[in-house]
Amino acid sequence: xxxxxxxxxxxxxxxxxxxxxxxxxxxxxxxxxxxxxxxxxxxxxxxxxxxxxxxxxxxxxxxxxxxxxxxxxxxxxxxxxxxxxxxxxxxxxxxxxxxxxxxxxxxxxxxxxxxxxxxxxxxxxxxxxxxxxxxxxxxxxxxxxxxxxxxxxxxxxxxxxxxxxxxxxxxxxxxxxxxxxxxxxxxxxxxxxxxxxxxxxxxxxxxxxxxxxxxxxxxxxxxxxxxxxxxxxxxxxxxxxxxxxxxxxxxxxxxxxxxxxxxxxxxxxxxxxxxxxxxxxxxxxxxxxxxxxxxxxxxxxxxxxxxxxxxxxxxxxxxxxxxxxxxxxxxxxxxxxxxxxxxxxxxxxxxxxxxxxxxxxxxxxxxxxxxxxxxxxxxxxxxxxxxxxxxxxxxxxxxxxxxxxxxxxxxxxxxxxxxxxxxxxxxxxxxxxxxxxxxxxxxxxxxxxxxxxxxxxxxxxxxxxxxxxxxxxxxxxxxxxx
Numbered sequence: 001x002x003x004x005x006x007x008x009x010x011x012x013x014x015x016x017x018x019x020x021x022x023x024x025x026x027x028x029x030x031x032x033x034x035x036x037x038x039x040x041x042x043x044x045x046x047x048x049x050x051x052x053x054x055x056x057x058x059x060x061x062x063x064x065x066x067x068x069x070x071x072x073x074x075x076x077x078x079x080x081x082x083x084x085x086x087x088x089x090x091x092x093x094x095x096x097x098x099x100x101x102x103x104x105x106x107x108x109x110x111x112x113x114x115x116x117x118x119x120x121x122x123x124x125x126x127x128x129x130x131x132x133x134x135x136x137x138x139x140x141x142x143x144x145x146x147x148x149x150x151x152x153x154x155x156x157x158x159x160x161x162x163x164x165x166x167x168x169x170x171x172x173x174x175x176x177x178x179x180x181x182x183x184x185x186x187x188x189x190x191x192x193x194x195x196x197x198x199x200x201x202x203x204x205x206x207x208x209x210x211x212x213x214x215x216x217x218x219x220x221x222x223x224x225x226x227x228x229x230x231x232x233x234x235x236x237x238x239x240x241x242x243x244x245x246x247x248x249x250x251x252x253x254x255x256x257x258x259x260x261x262x263x264x265x266x267x268x269x270x271x272x273x274x275x276x277x278x279x280x281x282x283x284x285x286x287x288x289x290x291x292x293x294x295x296x297x298x299x300x301x302x303x304x305x306x307x308x309x310x311x312x313x314x315x316x317x318x319x320x321x322x323x324x325x326x327x328x329x330x331x332x333x334x335x336x337x338x339x340x341x342x343x344x345x346x347x348x349x350x351x352x353x354x355x356x357x358x359x360x361x362x363x364x365x366x367x368x369x370x371x372x373x374x375x376x377x378x379x380x381x382x383x384x385x386x387x388x389x390x391x392x393x394x395x396x397x398x399x400x401x402x403x404x405x406x407x408x409x410x411x412x413x414x415x416x417x418x419x420x421x422x423x424x425x426x427x428x429x430x431x432x433x434x435x436x437x438x439x440x441x442x443x444x445x446x447x448x449x450x451x452x453x454x455x456x457x458x459x460x461x462x463x464x465x466x467x468x469x470x471x472x473x474x475x476x477x478x479x480x481x482x
Contacts, residue, residue, distance in 0.1 A: 004070050006055035008077070011070075012048030015078050016041045021130050022085065026123035029205070033089055033123045040084035047081075065479060068470050075462060079103040082131055089124055096451045100458050105131030107465035108347060110219020110317040110434030111457070113447045117224050122205060125222045129209040135465075136216030136347040137186045137250065185253045190215045193242045200234040210318075214242035217347045219317020219434025226319045227307070236307045236320060247274065247314040249345035269382040270343040270353040278313060281337060282306045285330050292327050308442075313337035315348040317434020324441040331437055335424060338431045349432030349464050351401060355394045357381050362391055400468045404460070405430060411456050417449075425453075429460035 019041035026034035082105070083098035090098075097113040104111045105128050117125065193211035198204055209222050223229035227236060245253070248271055255264045265271045286298060286305035295301040304321045311318045312334035323331050340356045342348025361379045368377050379386045405426055412422035417439070424436030425446075435442045439449075446454065463471050473479050 003055070003058050003060045004066050004073070006052055006059050007070055008073055009048045009051030009053075009055065011074055012077060012081065013045045013052060014048070015081065016045030016048060018130065018134060019044070019085075022123045022127040025126040026121075029122040031121040031123050033085070033121050036085045036088040037123065037127070039088070040081070043084060044081045065473075068473055068479075071466060072462075072471050072474060075103075075106060075466065079106050082106065082127075085127060086124065089121060094451075096454050097447070100446065100454050101128065102131060103458050103461050104434075105129075105218065105220065106135035107432050107461045108132050108135045108216045108218040108315075108349070109429060109432045109461045109465075110213065111429065111440070111461075112220065112434075112445045113449075113454070115224060115445060115447060117222055118229075120222075125209060126205070128220050129212040129218075129222075132216040132218035132220055133190065133212035136212075136218070136246070137182055181254050182250050185250055185257060186215065188257075189242070189245055189253070193238065196238045196242075197235060200238055201232055202230065202235060210239065211242065213318060214239050214316065215246050215347070217243065217246050217314055217316045217342070217349075217432075219311075219319075221318060228320045233303060236303070239318060240307055240310050243310055243314045243316050243318075244278075246347050247342045249343045250347075251345050252343075267382065268343075269357060273353055273357060274341055274343060277337070277341060278310060281313065281333065282309050285309055285326075285333070288327055288330060294326060309334055309337070312433060312435075313341040315342055315350055315431050315433040317428075319435070319442045322441070322443045324437055324443070335427055335437070338433045339427070349430070351398065354381070355397065358386060358391060358394050359398065361386075362395075397467070397469060400472060401430070404463055404468060408456055408460050412453055415450060415452050415456075417453055425449075425457055426460050429457045430464035432461060432464050 019037045022037045023034045023041070026032070026037060079099060079102045082102035083095060086093055086098045086101060087095065093114075100111075100113055103109075110132065112128075114120065190211050193215055194204075194207045197207035197211055202210065206222055209220070210227075212218075213220050219226075221227065221229075227239065248265070249268065252264050252268055252271065256262060282302070282305050286302040289295055289301035289305060290298045295304065307318075307320050308323050310316075312323075315338050323334065339350045340353060342350055342352055344352045344354045346352075358379065358381060361381060365377045365379055368375060379391060405423075408426045408430075409423050412425065413419060417425075421436060421438030421440055424438060425440045426436075428434065428436040428440070440446055446457065449457065
């Protein structure tokens with residue numbers, strides 16, 4: 001435990017540096033909040049350094065199970081420390097709601113309890129979006145690139161946080177170089193998004209914040225009306241492209257940039273499936289909206305369908321329309337897509353496309369064995385044979401995923417929330433997408449929830465971001481046995 005505490009202290013100290021961004025924003029925008037952010041940075045780094053120095057003699061190479069404990073503690077404590085400027089600048093905000101807001105940011109969920117975003121001090125808005133950007137590819141992945149310089153290994157952390165097959169795929173001989181490569185790609189895409197949004201008419205401030213949201217696949221906006229505020233097809237198109245890029249495996253982006261070739265995408269079974277499903281869904285929802293007369297023409301329906309379906313499916317949550325008023329099939333289909341569309345190694349949440357493909361192949365294999373019990377049938381994805389151990393792990397994850405959704409939905413029902421709001425809020429939270437339906441729909445926020453309901457959704461966000469196993473394993477007796 002003390003060895004974990006030492007690394008945790010280092011991470012908290014490093015996280016204090018992140019406050020330099022809102023400090024600079026506050027000074028540039030002149031909102032006068034830079035002292036609060038500076039105080040938060042000093043508190044954060046001071047506590048982190050104190051913990052690190054107090055446990056210095058216990059520094060050691062982390063074991064695999066240490067990584068799971070550290071990952072969970074980092075997400076919880078960084079979310080807690082990130083509430084300091086919110087609590088100081090907004091005295092009426094309770095710790096429960098401030099913690100929900102920062103956890104929503106760091107997990108790239110994008111749900112909010114704040115209203116009046118158009119009039120919120122710019123540095124606070126910028127801080128919220130910065131949390132999404134840092135959380136997008138993972139604070140832990142960033143730390144992997146830094147900690148070796150401090151004499152702390154990072155492979156265990158990377159495996160604990162990084163989802164899916166990327167756990168065992170190195171882009172460079174050392175994990176440090178892998179993490180740096182991923183962050184380089186992430187930063188490059190973000191910069192391209194900022195410039196593109198500025199060209200399309202956004203202010204520099206809005207362009208930076210919304211590029212952070214789109215690349216991190218989070219749903220925060222600087223306006224209560226979200227992207228509807230701009231009413232710009234060009235802005236919507238740029239954001240669609242950013243969201244699609246961010247929903248794919250960032251390892252693929254690195255390889256494509258290194259080789260200057262798109263061949264890596266054509267060989268990726270996840271990428272093919274994502275684009276097929278999204279294309280069919282966008283056209284299908286547009287046809288449904290036209291058929292029901294929601295919009296006057298098919299092309300208007302296609303515009304609004306494309307943005308909102310892609311945003312919801314990629315677990316982003318930026319909106320241009322109140323899709324809760326669309327024919328009931330559309331919003332529930334979009335909520336379903338948020339469960340499966342994102343690729344492993346992306347900044348999105350949900351079950352992920354790799355697991356979906358694996359389960360589909362496994363179901364086909366079982367049906368084949370029912371007809372031909374003696375057949376030698378293996379599960380293949382992208383031409384690669386998937387070991388039974390991986391298939392078993394995926395089945396275990398799916399079981400925990402649906403049991404978590406069911407139990408937390410019942411918890412919200414027990415608290416008095418209606419079924420539509422309860423179910424959709426938990427699915428949205430565990431998939432790390434911004435909006436559910438009903439009381440937590442696209443034109444509402446989570447401010448109406450009670451403290452118990454807010455903490456329940458906060459727990460779902462953490463479980464979803466760390467892919468359930470990393471958190472639940474901490475509550476098993478085997479984890480704590482020596």
